[in-house]
Amino acid sequence: MKLSDDDFTLFGLPQQQQLDRAELDARRRVLQAQVHPDRFAAEGAAAQRVAMQWAVRINEAYQRLKDPLSRAAYLCELRGVAVDAERNTAMPPAFLMQQMAWREALEETGSAGEIQALDEQIAAEEHRLLAALTDQLDQQQDTATAAAQVRALMFVARFRQDIDRRLDLLDAHR
Amino acid sequence: MALLQISEPGQAPDPHQRRIAVGIDLGTTHSLVAAVRHGTAECLPDEQGRVLLPSAVRYLPGGRRAIGFDARAAQAEDPENTIVSVKRFMGRKLGDIAGTDNLPYRFVDQPGMVALATREGEKTPVEVSAEILANLRQRAEDTFDTDEIFGAVITVPAYFDDAQRQATKDAAQLAGLNVLRLISEPTAAAVAYGLDNGSEGLYAVYDLGGGTFDISLLRLTQGVFEVVATGGDAALGGDDIDQAVANWALAQAGVTAGSPHDKRAALVASRAVKEALSDTDSADWQADLVEGAVTVPLTKSQLETLTRPLIDKTLSAVRKVLRDARVTREEVQGVVMVGGSTRMPLVRHAVGELFGKDVLTNVNPDEVVALGAAIQANALAGNAKDGELLLLDVIALSLGLETMGGLVERVIERNTTIPVAKAQEFTTFKDGQTAMAIHVVQGERDLVSECRSLARFELRGIPPMTAGAARIRVTFQVDADGLLSVAAREQGSGVEAAVVVKPSYGLADEQIAQMLKDGFAHAEGDMAARALREAQVDAERLVLATRAALVADAQLLSAEEQAALHALLEATESAASSSDTRAIEAAIKALADGTEAFAAARMNQGIRQALAGRRIEEL
Numbered sequence: 110m111k112l113s114d115d116d117f118t119l120f121g122l123p124q125q126q127q128l129d130r131a132e133l134d135a136r137r138r139v140l141q142a143q144v145h146p147d148r149f150a151a152e153g154a155a156a157q158r159v160a161m162q163w164a165v166r167i168n169e170a171y172q173r174l175k176d177p178l179s180r181a182a183y184l185c186e187l188r189g190v191a192v193d194a195e196r197n198t199a200m201p202p203a204f205l206m207q208q209m210a211w212r213e214a215l216e217e218t219g220s221a222g223e224i225q226a227l228d229e230q231i232a233a234e235e236h237r238l239l240a241a242l243t244d245q246l247d248q249q250q251d252t253a254t255a256a257a258q259v260r261a262l263m264f265v266a267r268f269r270q271d272i273d274r275r276l277d278l279l280d281a282h283r
Numbered sequence: 284m285a286l287l288q289i290s291e292p293g294q295a296p297d298p299h300q301r302r303i304a305v306g307i308d309l310g311t312t313h314s315l316v317a318a319v320r321h322g323t324a325e326c327l328p329d330e331q332g333r334v335l336l337p338s339a340v341r342y343l344p345g346g347r348r349a350i351g352f353d354a355r356a357a358q359a360e361d362p363e364n365t366i367v368s369v370k371r372f373m374g375r376k377l378g379d380i381a382g383t384d385n386l387p388y389r390f391v392d393q394p395g396m397v398a399l400a401t402r403e404g405e406k407t408p409v410e411v412s413a414e415i416l417a418n419l420r421q422r423a424e425d426t427f428d429t430d431e432i433f434g435a436v437i438t439v440p441a442y443f444d445d446a447q448r449q450a451t452k453d454a455a456q457l458a459g460l461n462v463l464r465l466i467s468e469p470t471a472a473a474v475a476y477g478l479d480n481g482s483e484g485l486y487a488v489y490d491l492g493g494g495t496f497d498i499s500l501l502r503l504t505q506g507v508f509e510v511v512a513t514g515g516d517a518a519l520g521g522d523d524i525d526q527a528v529a530n531w532a533l534a535q536a537g538v539t540a541g542s543p544h545d546k547r548a549a550l551v552a553s554r555a556v557k558e559a560l561s562d563t564d565s566a567d568w569q570a571d572l573v574e575g576a577v578t579v580p581l582t583k584s585q586l587e588t589l590t591r592p593l594i595d596k597t598l599s600a601v602r603k604v605l606r607d608a609r610v611t612r613e614e615v616q617g618v619v620m621v622g623g624s625t626r627m628p629l630v631r632h633a634v635g636e637l638f639g640k641d642v643l644t645n646v647n648p649d650e651v652v653a654l655g656a657a658i659q660a661n662a663l664a665g666n667a668k669d670g671e672l673l674l675l676d677v678i679a680l681s682l683g684l685e686t687m688g689g690l691v692e693r694v695i696e697r698n699t700t701i702p703v704a705k706a707q708e709f710t711t712f713k714d715g716q717t718a719m720a721i722h723v724v725q726g727e728r729d730l731v732s733e734c735r736s737l738a739r740f741e742l743r744g745i746p747p748m749t750a751g752a753a754r755i756r757v758t759f760q761v762d763a764d765g766l767l768s769v770a771a772r773e774q775g776s777g778v779e780a781a782v783v784v785k786p787s788y789g790l791a792d793e794q795i796a797q798m799l800k801d802g803f804a805h806a807e808g809d810m811a812a813r814a815l816r817e818a819q820v821d822a823e824r825l826v827l828a829t830r831a832a833l834v835a836d837a838q839l840l841s842a843e844e845q846a847a848l849h850a851l852l853e854a855t856e857s858a859a860s861s862s863d864t865r866a867i868e869a870a871i872k873a874l875a876d877g878t879e880a881f882a883a884a885r886m887n888q889g890i891r892q893a894l895a896g897r898r899i900e901e902l
């Protein structure tokens with residue numbers, strides 16, 4: 110067991126997109142119970158430093174594995190295909206059309222209820238795209254297609270963040 | 284003559300001897316100290332049986348101080364020299380504090396942190412807080428009849444930023460406490476509540492104190508308390524309700540409170556009428572002002588009208604936390620109410636309405652935080668059984684760097700589990716640029732000017748390159764106390780430069796030493812003796828821990844490695860018996876460095892064993 114092991118190895122999980130969240134959480138608890146600095150508060154500086162490094166590493170891996178999107182991006186990279194979202198922004202035209210339709214819908218919403226209804230619609234679409242992504246990664250083993258799908262889902266995630274920000278603003282002014 | 288303790292090598296002198304560790308709730312209005320005794324956590328009372336210590340310090344002539352009830356009783360009589368609610372000033376500059384005009388103090392604006400001018404000179408909030416902490420430390424020492432408290436867990440509002448946390452830790456050190464950990468108040472409350480009630484699942488803790496408001500969502504699973512999301516307002520609490528009531532009552536009576544005495548008397552009257560209206564429908568606001576006694580009748584519904592805007596602010600924060608965590612209110616199994624201000628019926632009602640369920644009020648809202656801190660302190664001191672309790676907390680506010688145009692580049696997002704480390708790469712924007720200014724900020728806004736500035740430092744000695752060629756890696760690390768350190772390194776050309784910063788509000792060790800030297804109330808003996816004793820205690824702790832590790836896992840080391848460790852242990856022990864502080868510190872450092880590889884090997888072994896039986900094959 111090394112700090113440089115990949116996230117899946119660290120958690121003793123198979124390298125795939127399909128993941129049992131309860132199992133991940135249970136393993137994280139077991140691991141943190143071993144390495145957390147609180148376990149070494151009564152020991153010396155060396156033990157504290159090592160504990161800190163490990164606890165940081167476990168948290169990092171957990172964060173990445175927990176979120177289906179970051180997990181998929183990580184899997185693509187492990188399989189030699191960089192997602193490279195910052196430079197590669199090419200999207201299928203149909204997806205871009207839908208993005209624009211959502212943006213327009215968000216501009217037209219007024220109440221928190223309307224915004225939430227839009228968010229639920231988008232969440233359902235996100236769910237569908239994620240299911241397809243799992244299939245591409247685990248069954249078809251088509252990493253290139255999966256990487257493109259990850260980029261599309263990043264757009265969706267960012268859009269949902271914008272919705273959250275809109276709701277925060279509405280809440281602050283009511 | 285003292286008897287020598289005889290023990291086998293590698294064992295603690297007495298394995299049954301428990302280390303005494305305390306939990307301290309350093310509150311805006313009250314502070315408490317608690318400890319685990321006979322297996323249960325309890326708050327420690329003073330000689331008169333009172334567990335609450337009013338967070339009030341009065342500076343008397345001749346270097347004397349009154350702390351607690353005596354000080355609080357004198358707040359209207361001697362307002363400028365009697366400091367209450369000092370927690371609101373921790374880690375704050377004068378410009379950060381709202382409503383200073385309504386407060387009776389003589390504020391001193393200075394870089395870093397505001398100070399208060401008293402008859403005994405200027406006092407920083409850190410010094411005032413240290414007086415309260417030292418008083419509680421004394422109480423604990425008296426209770427256990429010892430002068431060796433192993434350490435303390437101090438609670439801070441979840442929404443405290445880095446400067447406020449650092450100030451709290453500085454105050455504890457100044458009070459002579461070994462800080463085992465800073466933990467968040469709602470997390471501490473969840474520990475005490477959860478362990479007591481055997482709760483599992485998703486819980487919300489709504490903590491409205493005298494000066495701060497926190498809302499935390501926690502998942503409780505088999506002794507693990509995981510904070511899912513947290514939010515709040517570090518400057519919102521019962522004090523603000525008092526201020527609103529005072530402003531209203533003074534306006535009703537057509538008087539203005541100009542003098543420090545009147546300002547304080549109006550606030551005291553407001554607090555009293557607010558408390559009375561929890562049980563009755565109408566009461567009188569009565570204040571003895573300089574121009575005479577003033578009485579204003581107040582009804583419960585009028586109080587609720589005055590309080591409503593503040594409650595609404597907290598409800599807005601609750602909704603935000605639910606959104607952050609992506610959970611619905613139906614998923615929340617219970618809402619634990621903490622902090623004295625949750626005694627107000629309106630608060631309980633409004634929060635219950637938002638969650639659609641009755642709130643849990645079967646804890647003492649004043650004591651539960653200190654009790655949780657005591658349970659965690661006991662575990663950190665190594666007294667609890669392994670695996671019983673684990674807190675996984677988060678950072679409440681995002682951390683980032685200033686980039687071109689005064690914009691914030693976030694490096695660590697809020698609600699990230701700590702400890703955490705993240706690195707981001709930056710580059711130079713001018714040809715031949717050899718230095719880079721790094722400005723660390725905390726907050727959720729996109730503009731630097733709207734975030735809290737934590738630290739500034741410069742990375743120098745970058746080899747001259749064309750613009751954009753240098754690769755400067757800036758690493759943020761937040762430890763288990765929620766405290767940040769930042770390092771920067773240029774790695775494009777293999778040339779390295781690294782800087783580690785402490786937040787600009789943190790007191791340097793020399794400043795703490797100077798404050799102690801300047802006659803802090805409870806500093807014992809002279810500085811040198813104290814430093815020597817601390818070094819000796821540190822050495823003893825490290826030797827004990829290392830010997831225990833060797834007994835458990837010596838097989839991880841070769842014979843030569845074991846011999847080398849034993850040599851380091853003997854060197855540390857012999858240094859510790861001398862009175863050469865520097866030599867002891869050097870020996871401690873050598874031993875700590877020498878055990879690094881051993882500690883890593885033990886950690887590997889622990890992780891392998893933990894996951895044994897949970898391998899891939901069995902999924």
